[in-house]
Amino acid sequence: MGGMFDILRNAWKIPDLRKKILFTVGMLIIFRIGSFIPVPGIDREVYDELVNRGGSLFGFLDIITGGSFKSASIFAMSIIPYINASIIMQLLTVVIPKLGQLAREGEEGKKIIGKYIRYGTVVFAFLEATGYYFSLSGYMVGGRSIINYITVTLTFTAGTAFLMWLGEQITEFGIGNGISLIIFAGIISRGPTGATALIQNFQAGNLGPTTLISVLVTALILLVFVGVITGVVWVQEAERRIPVQYAKRVVGRKMYGGQSTHLPIKVNLGGVIPIIFAMSLVAFPSLVLGFAFPNSPNP
Known part of the structure; x- marks a missing residue:
């Protein structure tokens, strides 16, 4: 732990790195502020009831968006459209030769x-x-109308476009991958809410009939949480090392080469991106049904 703080302290002493850190933190703060700006025209009480009845799908979307989905904020769709567009573009580079050639042309193609x-x-x-x-x-207040349609669609679209720009700015001028940091910031922002709910349930005795059982259940929840985090880190950092043997060669009167090394290949190359894309595909039928049956009591 001390070594980690030493690394952070040394990084803070470098002016350029300090600017990058402050810039990244500032952009993430802007993201979190925008997560609390609601879209006008939505009846919040009725909408909260809809989200609560949405099950695990809506719960997952709310986690990914950092609570923006449940609060119907301007960032409710987060950067999910960007991820979908990125994955589809990667697939098209394989299917369409011209796009594949662009992808292989270096920086200009990218x-x-x-x-x-x-x-x-x-x-x-x-x-x-x-x-x-x-x-x-x-x-929505006022039901279907042209004004509400324009307001909602343009607000959500602009929110996603702004987050895309925010992520690109972090990638270029900050630290790390901006899109990944936005997803990370959204997920960890739900941590205090989950911890508060756990404490309240513990104090109310909802975790067990006795104090001892409540303590054991709480400890089990924390243990599972730590285990899941450990497993995710282990899978993310795992790599398959393919041995590579360099051939020996003679240059003049000396012999070079013959060294052994390895080619590291990540086990989880896609990360969480395919999961988000799959959830978008799962959510698509519900959006279509919502379009076809807007007055249905089921989400």
Whole structure:
């Protein structure tokens, strides 16, 4: 633990690195502030009831978005449209030869692919915002109207576009991958809420009939939490090391090479991105049904 603090303290002493850290923290603070700005026109009480009845799917979306989904804020869709656009673009580079050639052209090709991903993000965000609107139209003040449609779709689309820009700024001028940091900040922001709920349930005796059982249940929950985090880190950092043997070669009168090394290949190359994409695919039918049956009592 002391070594980690020493690393942070030494990093803080470097002016350029300090600026990057402050810039990253500032951008994440802006993200968290935006998570509390609600979209106008939504009946919050009825919407909260809808989300609570949404089950694990809505719960997962709320975790990924850092509570923005449940609060119907301007960042309710988070950067999920950006992830969808990125994955689809990666698939298209395999299917369409011209895009595949662009992806192999180095930095210039990556810039063009990045531009296509931005366009795709806006399109996906607008489509998802439209589905969001028709799913929520029965819970909006004034019901369906052109004004409400324009307000909701443009607000959600602009929120996603702003988060995409925020992530790119962090990647370019801050520390680490901006999109991953936004997802991380959203997930850990739910930590205090979960800890508070656990403490309240413990104090109310909801975890067991006796104090001893409540303590054991609480300890078990914390143990499982630590175990899950440990397992995630272990899988994320795991790699398959393929041995590589360099051939010996003679240069003049000397012999070089013959060294052994390894080629590290990550076990989990995709990270959490495929999971988010899969959840988006699972959520798509519910958005379509919400469009077709806006007055249905089931979400």
